[in-house]
Amino acid sequence: MRELSVEALVENLDKVIAFVDEELDRLETSVKIRTQIDIAVEELFVNIAHYAYNPQTGPATVRVEVEQDPLAISITFIDKGVPYDPLAKADPDVTLSADEREIGGLGIFMVKKSMDSIDYEYKDGQNILHIKKII
Amino acid sequence: MTINKTQDGSKLEIAIEGRLDTMTAPSLEEEVKNSLEGIKELIFDFKGLVYVSSAGLRVLLSAQKTMNKQGTMTIKNANEEVMEIFEVTGFVDILNIEE
Numbered sequence: 001m002r003e004l005s006v007e008a009l010v011e012n013l014d015k016v017i018a019f020v021d022e023e024l025d026r027l028e029t030s031v032k033i034r035t036q037i038d039i040a041v042e043e044l045f046v047n048i049a050h051y052a053y054n055p056q057t058g059p060a061t062v063r064v065e066v067e068q069d070p071l072a073i074s075i076t077f078i079d080k081g082v083p084y085d086p087l088a089k090a091d092p093d094v095t096l097s098a099d100e101r102e103i104g105g106l107g108i109f110m111v112k113k114s115m116d117s118i119d120y121e122y123k124d125g126q127n128i129l130h131i132k133k134i135i
Numbered sequence: 136m137t138i139n140k141t142q143d144g145s146k147l148e149i150a151i152e153g154r155l156d157t158m159t160a161p162s163l164e165e166e167v168k169n170s171l172e173g174i175k176e177l178i179f180d181f182k183g184l185v186y187v188s189s190a191g192l193r194v195l196l197s198a199q200k201t202m203n204k205q206g207t208m209t210i211k212n213a214n215e216e217v218m219e220i221f222e223v224t225g226f227v228d229i230l231n232i233e234e
Contacts, residue, residue: 010157035186035216042188046157094225098199106224107189113223 001065008060008079010049016062017041023064023073029135036114037073040131043107044077044086052081052127070134072116077129083122086129087112137183138166145175145206152183155191164194171198175206182212187220199230209233 004019006012020041024034041062048060063076091112092105112118117132136153147170155163171177177198187195195210202208211233213221221227 013157032216032219035220038186039188039220042156046190095228096225098196098203098229101196101229106192110189110220110223 001063003061003063005059005061007057008045008049008052008081009057010046012060013042013045013049016045019062020064020075023066027066027071027073027135029073033133033135037075037133040111040115040133041075043111044129044131047086047107048077048079048081048127051084052079054081067132072132072134074130074132076131077127079127080125081127084127085120085122087118087120136162138163140166140170142170145173146178147171147174147176148178148180150180150183154186155184155194156186156188157190160188160190160194163191164197167194167198167201171201171205174202177202177206177208179208179210180212181210181214181217184217185214187217192220192224192226195226195230207231 002023004016006015017038020037024037045060045062052058058080061078063078065074067074086108089105089108091109092102111131115131116134118130120129136151136155136159139150141148151163153159199208209231213232221230221232
């Protein structure tokens, strides 16, 4: 298990992605899976950076674990911000035309579609969001 | 991310290389906002684009909405990973993507 704690600022996104990518390098994942995981990490971390402590800031922890049988990467995002369940939001209607489309909710929707599992809990004053991708 | 623009009258081609993400999308948004006046044909060349997140999709949607009022917008040379993102999000149906 590896863990990175950073201040929840979008400026730290590259640092967080690089931290997760180190693990993906070791696992020699395909470009497709790496892209899906990078996108999930970006969407979830940026969500925390934008909303968890707004207008202040605070810590965000990213925990990476590798599971066997089946081989999977498990990533947990933890913040101490306001309780917020991103999974509670309805999925966007992806069949609307460009003029009718709103962009909100698209990021978390992409995460739901590309990961094998995603779950959220609020515990001991922390938002804990967990994703898993079978490699 | 690097942005290369080629303009020929009312036709504008924007080639993007690298990652279109939360950190880089604002510069493309700025570029698009300042370039579309009088443009009737907008082409995005995604040959060098390796990654697009929702922040990038937001910019593309906004460009599409603008071009719907004044002309056409086409995307060409999107790679497999980028195409998959367009498919999952339904963007294949709202963007004009050249195979």
